Amino acid sequence: MISSVNDPSLFRAYSNAILMDKYIYITILTTLFCFTMYSQSEPVIPKKEYSKEINKLTKDKTIQTALQKIDDLDEETIKNMITLNEIPAPPFKETKRAKKYVEMFAEIGVDSVWIDAVGNVLALRKGKNNDTTVVLDAHIDTVFPEETDVKVKIEGNTYTAPGIGDNTRAMAMLLTVLKAMNIAKIKTEADIVFVGSVGEEGLGDLRGVKHLFSEASDIKIDSWISIDGGSKGRIINGGLGSKRYKVVFKGKGGHSWGSFGLANPHHALGNAIQLFTKAASEYTNQKGLKTSFNIGRIGGGTSVNSIPFESWMEIDMRSLSPERLVEIDAILKKCMQQAESDYNASGIKDKVTLEMIPIGDRPSGQLSEDLPLIQRAISVATYLDIKPKVRTGSTNSNIPIAKNIPAITISRGGKGKGAHSLNESWSNIEGSKNIKMALLILISQAGMSK
Structure with a gap:
């Protein structure tokens, strides 16, 4: 592995290259550069204590039931994704979609569900010890004007429509996580709040999550997990301000x-x-x-x-x-x-x-990879045979990260194309894997309760 430009092999390559034709020289340096960049993007390895924690968690029968139910609910997840996508939700006009989301949470079953002062949907699933709260979030809004045609076109396992990946797929994932937990009768120590946040895109300027971390918020948040875009193994622990x-x-x-x-x-x-x-x-x-x-x-x-x-x-x-x-x-x-x-x-x-x-x-910010939440995310991804890569991005997690509150943004999985375009698409390629990832991270952070 090439780990540094001080590696002697690089200098030997350079010395030999200067004697060659200039085009061969450029090719060699380009190859070395790409190899170096590839080495720097190697997936991260979880700490053993957290790998053991996740392995123990996944041996629990209720967890195994929940993971199986995620597979069983695949068609329903797709149906929910389509239903939500076909309700327009540009920034500042998310109300209609939010009301439907409330109905869907209530139908699955939560302790309470409501829309807060700025339009966020909050669905509370109480834990044994309600001194702590873990959030699983997906933003409701899209970048598209209200008049945009958001009808979903289906070709095989590919679904095409503005906003289908960013972010109605993530919204549907939250519903499936909740339903799988309910069917498996999973109990947690911490309260869990499923959040459909408003104003993530463009001029929305994170207004939904900013409200949730303000003094006017209905809840006090101890850990934050967002689902939003990226390759399936991406774990965002840094906020690009x-x-x-x-x-x-x-x-x-x-x-x-x-x-x-x-x-x-x-x-x-x-x-x-x-x-x-x-x-x-x-x-x-x-x-x-x-x-x-x-x-x-x-x-x-x-x-x-x-x-x-x-x-x-x-x-x-x-x-x-x-x-x-x-x-x-x-x-x-x-x-x-x-x-x-x-x-x-x-x-x-x-x-x-x-x-x-x-x-x-x-705001900008960076959280250490050593934080339990981030280590759990890395361990869960590894367990599911997803190569975890820790990254920086501009997402809802910017706000808690800047406040030094444990927070990550994970991917919706599958294969997305053309985000923010009229031809945006999402293909259901191992789509359930990232739902399982979200569930396992959420429960490991909230703590299992008997």
């Missing part, structure tokens, strides 16, 4: 000929983009944890022969480091203020004004 703004320059507006020389917000915005991209590029090229920026949308103006009264852009900035996220945020604000000042001092008539509207704030 982001800050997003809508930057708006405003002016009086007027005719392109009759008002020529009047302050033009588009011109100010162009200067702002140039200032920020130059400063941000210099910053992100420095050593440190990866940090990114992107201007994703630009708009404003009424016609080609009109000086616009408004010009805007939407900016996304991300970093693995909370400190670097703060620093690039400061760079953006400084550049926008400088652009406003410079343009207004350039000799134009009147002036433009600047407004910066926050439209997204996801």
Whole structure:
């Protein structure tokens, strides 16, 4: 295994390569690089104590019954997935789907189920010791507008529709976990709350999970498990933080000929983009944890022969480091203020004004792989012959991770394609494996009770 660029074999390869044709040289270095990257992405190995814990848990007859029931319920899981997917649920308009989800939880059987102040669905299954609460979460919302055709098309074991993978498959998984636990009569020490959270996508800005970890929440959460996307062995224990703004320059507006020389917000915005991209590029090229920026949308103006009264852009900035996220945020604000000042001092008539509207704030954070929840997830995946890979991502888990509360996001499994597209699909290839993974992690974290 190549574990470091200091490996002597790498230098020998380099020395020999420089004597060769340049194309062979490039091929050798590319191969070595890919091999090194492959080595770094090796699946993680669980600690023995947690492997023993999971092996002991899976020998329990009630657990074996629950695992078998997950297989038996496969058709019902698919049916639930289709039912939920065909109810539109864009951010801020999840109510109809949420109400159906409440009905489905109630039909399976929980101690109580309700919709909280911001629209989250909470289904409580009480444990023996209600001093602790473990959550299993799947977000309700999709990225698609309300008028989008969300009818599911079925071809063999492949289901195609906007939102089918992200995230109605995960919603259906929660229902199956609950039903399997009920049929097997599994009892836990901790309370379990199954959550259908709102506002995970886009401008929803994690509003559902932010509420759940606020003082206004209906529950106090001790451990958090989300299901959302990724390859089947992905276990997210790091939150990729982001800050997003809508930057708006405003002016009086007027005719392109009759008002020529009047302050033009588009011109100010162009200067702002140039200032920020130059400063941000210099910053992100420095050593440190990866940090990114992107201007994703630009708009404003009424016609080609009109000086616009408004010009805007939407900016996304991300970093693995909370400190670097703060620093690039400061760079953006400084550049926008400088652009406003410079343009207004350039000799134009009147002036433009600047407004910066926050439209997204996801905190960064990282939890140790040694935490029991994460070790249990790694052990469960290994037990199920799923290769676990610990990763960083931007999911509902960002909030508890940033608060140093045990939290992970695991995959919905199967095989997904085209997430966030109109041709999104999910194929039922060993789909039950990740439902079993969710159940075993949940019960191991909540604790079995006799």
